[in-house]
Amino acid sequence: MPLVSLLLITQWLTGCELFSRPASQSPATTEPETPVEATDPSQCPPIETVVCAEPEVKVVERVIERNYEKVVEVPVAKDRMVLGSEESVTVEPGGLTLRALIDTGAATSSLSVLEMVPFERDGNQWVRFQLSAGEEAKPVKIELPIKRHVRVSRPGFDRQRRPVVDMSLTVGEVTHMVEVNLIQRDEFEFPLLVGRNFLKDAAVVDVSRKGVQGKPQLPSFSK
Template identity: 25%
Template sequence: MKEEKRLTPKPDKKVIGRREMVALPELDIEEIEAKIDTGAYTSAIHCSDIHEETGADGRKLICVDLLDPSHPQYNHKKLRFAEYDLREIKSSFGEVQERYVIRTTIKLFDEVIEAEFSLSDRSDMKYPVLIGRKLLKSRFIVDVSRKNVAQKYKIKQQQKNTNL
């Protein structure tokens, strides 16, 4: 029987777990649980009431409710995005769906990363945010035996600073 080798990450890559607490600063979310999904290419955020509107200046806008009323972090704010794409994205069930995609920032560890997120109804999913390969690539290594590595690191750093 072959012995498994434990690879050590390159110094420029951080190890994260299968679930992580993240912040979405531009969307006013300080902390929300995200599922790390190496099977998904694009990251996703749970939204409800996703539709296009025409703004006062005649430009098309995508309008969404971030999360939904049943989620504890739902803030009743309707978000509008003037810059977005409409793309075909394969769902976890293998179906190709047209989804709106926006760019926003996500904070994981002390790093703020600009990334693309598809906007989709994830109400039937356990986690409202999904982090896909495109965001993970060249930055993180996923250790599926761990979870909330970034949050534990943050707590350890705060304790270290308090003890100084």
């Protein structure tokens, strides 16, 4: 009886040990582990560097044009007179006061005359013409030697060959001897055009005004 009891107790202890063993240690369910083989580094794919592209930036240039009006103040010398676009001018010889246009675009002064006739005197070329201060005024006959001839072209007209003579022009209190080219013309708005050969170093022109100098004052000569 004691032997039978000992065997029963031994089997019972063995059964408890089987039930208390972890499942991972169970001989029926445990599988042999597969060995891990070492990897050769030379067989690995190369590592590629990925560079992210910078975002495209569009620059839009906007050009704004601005027009500025530049005002330039030109100093006027005290020894220069101011002329308007139209002035009264006395011409010599003749002693006539004519309505003149101050023409800064003309290199020389120009005078409209009547009955212009060239002739020769003492082997030199002269010109005879009549000059009038108005339709009702009596013309004055003038004879002057010809210095040279010039060709003048105007829009809509043929080139003209004009004689050039020396004449004295007086504007205000200023008198200059200048070259004047002569043109025969019956109808004219301004019988005299005062060019740059009179204006240079003598006057400045204010085109917004007329008759600034008033009546010409001829120089007085002491005897």
